[in-house]
Amino acid sequence: MTPVVSHHLTYLAREKQQITISNAQRRQQGEDLILKVAEEVFAKHGFHGATVTEIGKCAGLPKANIHYYFSSKEKLYQRVLEDVIDLWLEASQQFEDFDDPAKSLTAYINAKMDLSRTRPNGSKVWANEVARGGSRIQTHLNTRLKQWVESREVWINRWIERGQMRPVNAKYLLYMIWASTQHYADFDTQIIALNNNKPLSDEQFEEAKSCIVEVILKGVVIYDNP
Amino acid sequence: MTPVVSHHLTYLAREKQQITISNAQRRQQGEDLILKVAEEVFAKHGFHGATVTEIGKCAGLPKANIHYYFSSKEKLYQRVLEDVIDLWLEASQQFEDFDDPAKSLTAYINAKMDLSRTRPNGSKVWANEVARGGSRIQTHLNTRLKQWVESREVWINRWIERGQMRPVNAKYLLYMIWASTQHYADFDTQIIALNNNKPLSDEQFEEAKSCIVEVILKGVVIYDNP
């Protein structure tokens, strides 16, 4: 279990540093593993339904070890939540990469859909927390998210002024995109049930993606007709 | 607290019947009140986070009374869920009233949006349950919901054949409508935060409704160009 350190190392100082780094890395690995399974367990049972014992069991540890890495269940949950927010903001940068509504919206929708595919549990934890309306996320809603939305509104309104988009309320358009993409994570159970109890294949998922892209683009974008 | 019964009643039998009905009604009222506040509390805290004590307090009763009306927390929760499903199926009949995609989709979206406006808590409880992916709703997903979706697919595909709609996967279109409309219930906290911490006014909500209707219609409906 202890890190394997070569006995051939000439410099003791170097060996010591090696061990230090290794321990830090191991701690990091422990945290990462716990965060990963915690996201799963919180998504499956909600904050109150999830138990530290189960998180431990999924990580192959007794629950006392969880408390060694994270002082409390609440703190662990907040870390999971923060990681989801970071991920979300990362994906939302896709919006900025083009000065053309069709390209920007397509890239953004695809990025959000990929997140729903790869991190459905993160999306569920987030959805849950928002539905509860608790104070844990109020700060984020009123600062980073608010700012991001306002900056996107400026862009969308500019596209509308230029005649590249039909006049549409930017916020309600964003809500439609968030809802349509996150649905594939938050409601995956329902989608599976309606797909003969099989998860969507990659092909089906791509079809779902382009369905959303097409509807949104045809719904709001004005194309030049030369 | 006991029902007021007129002393002028001539027939004892009638009086007795009156009392019987009245008691039944009172029991019904008790159940309805509890179901109403239970939906609220379950929506706010989730199944495990909600406590029978709080449900009782919100209904002005000690928790033992809740157990008098509903044998367990689990049973009460299931009743709340069933009521939400019934409501959902009721609204979904709006889809059937027209043999024209634009009219049908508009009516359906409006009905779903009205539900999000009037019963956001029901929507949250449902969303939560689906996200958990538990067995409580599996039967419904695999029977009534599946059948409803399949029958709608037939209609949508017919509209496509007739050239009234662009070729689009019916299921993915339905998911987009569900997601976009339910979002206004499930994510109301987020929407409020992004609206200067004020709930959407009736005017704003109508604007959101027509935003969804317009995007979906322009996204999928083909209009005759005479």
Next chain:
DNA sequence: GTCTATAACCGGATAGAC
């Protein structure tokens, strides 16, 4: 039917050995 008091249980957190 309604309410108080209590039983039985469970989960988060910690003490302390290793």
Next chain:
DNA sequence: GTCTATCCGGTTATAGAC
């Protein structure tokens, strides 16, 4: 750092007085 044993608060459910 890791794990076992334990404490303590809170929750469901019920017994039993009124």
